[in-house]
Amino acid sequence: MNNLVILPILIPFLMGVILIFTNKRLSVSRTISVLTALAMLASASYLTYVVYTDGIMALELGNWEAPFGIVLVGDLLSSSLVAVSSLLAVSTLFFIFQTFDEEREKAYFYPFFFFLMTGVNGSFLTGDLFNLFVFFEVMLLSSFILISMGGKKSQLSESLKYVIINTVSSLVFIIGIAYLYAVTGTLNMADLSVKVAELGQEGVLNVIALVFLFIFGVKSALFPLYYWLPKSYVEPPTAIAALFGGLLTKVGVYTILRTYTLIFNQSSEIYFILIVLGGLTMFIGVLGAVSQFDFKRILSVHIVSQVGYMIMGIGINSTIAIAGVFYFLIHNIIVKSALFFFAGATEKVTGTSHLKKMSGLLKTHPYLGWTFFIAAISLAGIPPLSGFVGKFILIVAGFMEGNYFVIAVSLATGLLTLFSMMKIFMTSFWGEVKLPKPEAENVKVGSLIAPIVPLLIFTIVLGVAAEPFYQFSLELAEQIINPEHYVNSVLKE
Amino acid sequence: MNRQRLILHSMTKVVSFIILSFSIFLFFAGHNEPGGGFIGGLMTASALLLLYVSFDIQTIRRVIPFDYVKMIAVGLLLAIGTGLIGMLFGLPFLTQFDDYFQLPILGETHLATALPFDLGIYLVVIGVALLVILTIAEDDS
Numbered sequence: 001m002n003n004l005v006i007l008p009i010l011i012p013f014l015m016g017v018i019l020i021f022t023n024k025r026l027s028v029s030r031t032i033s034v035l036t037a038l039a040m041l042a043s044a045s046y047l048t049y050v051v052y053t054d055g056i057m058a059l060e061l062g063n064w065e066a067p068f069g070i071v072l073v074g075d076l077l078s079s080s081l082v083a084v085s086s087l088l089a090v091s092t093l094f095f096i097f098q099t100f101d102e103e104r105e106k107a108y109f110y111p112f113f114f115f116l117m118t119g120v121n122g123s124f125l126t127g128d129l130f131n132l133f134v135f136f137e138v139m140l141l142s143s144f145i146l147i148s149m150g151g152k153k154s155q156l157s158e159s160l161k162y163v164i165i166n167t168v169s170s171l172v173f174i175i176g177i178a179y180l181y182a183v184t185g186t187l188n189m190a191d192l193s194v195k196v197a198e199l200g201q202e203g204v205l206n207v208i209a210l211v212f213l214f215i216f217g218v219k220s221a222l223f224p225l226y227y228w229l230p231k232s233y234v235e236p237p238t239a240i241a242a243l244f245g246g247l248l249t250k251v252g253v254y255t256i257l258r259t260y261t262l263i264f265n266q267s268s269e270i271y272f273i274l275i276v277l278g279g280l281t282m283f284i285g286v287l288g289a290v291s292q293f294d295f296k297r298i299l300s301v302h303i304v305s306q307v308g309y310m311i312m313g314i315g316i317n318s319t320i321a322i323a324g325v326f327y328f329l330i331h332n333i334i335v336k337s338a339l340f341f342f343a344g345a346t347e348k349v350t351g352t353s354h355l356k357k358m359s360g361l362l363k364t365h366p367y368l369g370w371t372f373f374i375a376a377i378s379l380a381g382i383p384p385l386s387g388f389v390g391k392f393i394l395i396v397a398g399f400m401e402g403n404y405f406v407i408a409v410s411l412a413t414g415l416l417t418l419f420s421m422m423k424i425f426m427t428s429f430w431g432e433v434k435l436p437k438p439e440a441e442n443v444k445v446g447s448l449i450a451p452i453v454p455l456l457i458f459t460i461v462l463g464v465a466a467e468p469f470y471q472f473s474l475e476l477a478e479q480i481i482n483p484e485h486y487v488n489s490v491l492k493e
Numbered sequence: 494m495n496r497q498r499l500i501l502h503s504m505t506k507v508v509s510f511i512i513l514s515f516s517i518f519l520f521f522a523g524h525n526e527p528g529g530g531f532i533g534g535l536m537t538a539s540a541l542l543l544l545y546v547s548f549d550i551q552t553i554r555r556v557i558p559f560d561y562v563k564m565i566a567v568g569l570l571l572a573i574g575t576g577l578i579g580m581l582f583g584l585p586f587l588t589q590f591d592d593y594f595q596l597p598i599l600g601e602t603h604l605a606t607a608l609p610f611d612l613g614i615y616l617v618v619i620g621v622a623l624l625v626i627l628t629i630a631e632d633d634s
Contacts, residue, residue: 003580003585003586006585006586010573010586013573014570014573017566017569017570017573018566018570020562020563020565020566021563021566059585059586060585061585061586061587062579062585062586062587062588062589063579063584063585063588108562
């Protein structure tokens, strides 16, 4: 029992409510927002530290014993993901201060920003499947508002698709939960792990596992359920797209990782399906990126492709593979959002996100160009940056388990990723100076790059100091691959 | 001006009071019997909505000058605040307490911290329901 686990959920929730009162006073709202995000980051980092030294922590909400009450569980995976998402929240806030107009900020933007973070952190920390559904809904409802806020016509039509696909998948989620409850009689994840192992994961339980794969596949944009993602992430303001691209699909990946290592961990067929889906997702995703010529759209299609790597790692399902998935997850949250921020900064300079309408940005804005270059090669997986280490671990794990074909696909995907990132760099940053507006040369972007710098430092440190982070990931993967740790700390047997 | 609506208006005044009192009964029944903040709040909202429908929005806004957004926020604060009480005593978030007290007039009464939590839910539900409906209703102007 320790209330520390709930702080990363409670702080944004409580302050989000208080921000409703200060909505009209912008400077007050901004100050409170920054302090809240920093408090969230501090509590999440402290939680990770405590979990690292003392082991998995479970909190029985309302003092009702597990498996009857709802538990929140902080293990290494969930607490470190909460810490990284809080870091991203801080960066996003500073980027929002620079790019948003007042009208949008006054439309209750900050409360919903923090309600979104409540949902994200809650989804990471909860140890109960129905509670996961509730936090998904908290996250989705806030995201519906953020994605359609201040809408132009195209933005509204894309967000409508986003709303519909997510509502349908929530409906299927609740049906899946009902099936699972009917078969096992419990929704506590630790208890489910025990019950599913006792029953043997066959027949109806495998069907339920596939129902859950459909739901989480929609959330994390797996092949063939990803078509809604690229467009709906292009239309909203860049800061929102960065937050969504960094976090929301990763919540889907996290739930897949959690469910298929903790609950449905008996069937090798499901892992095979995950490998196939991962391979298809990464390859088809990157083909989409190669054919595009819009900065933001290339990035959003890349989200799909990168999710494929993680799903492949979950499918390989060895300790090293899980460590690689975690490494790649952290890397991707950070770098993907950083790239979206760069797209926003470039758009602020040139007024367009179409690559062919701009070139020679490196001459007019060298800092923007070179910092973008770091993030781009990190995403493509060039050493010594974090993308390389993440992919390397995954590929080594794949070789060790003998999944040669999917490894070949992932290497080809890596090459195409490099190609599409270099395409951005070469068409818009190299070459003769050609900007749509003449005054664009004098647009200052220093204040836009500043919030991205912490993220870049993070990706460099994560790459250069790979050894301690890898040891941490291995320890984390050890916890994931042996679910008895999780089960024992929740059920206290 | 509204002579034609005389029957509607007189009926509404009576019926909305019946609904309001039943909603408060439901709200207090909530702890041990069917009822509670959610259903009580919905019923209160429906009583207020009846007033809005039979009179018009401007009139009722003058009579009940609530800002429903603030009402949602106050309700949420109340609910979270009740959850925080447990944390002050080192118990998990949302831990509830209850006991029997001798009160004047009411006699022995069962008091629980679930009640302010439910009151929070009650305010949130009224706020959300009326805010949604009134926003849609005002949209055609």
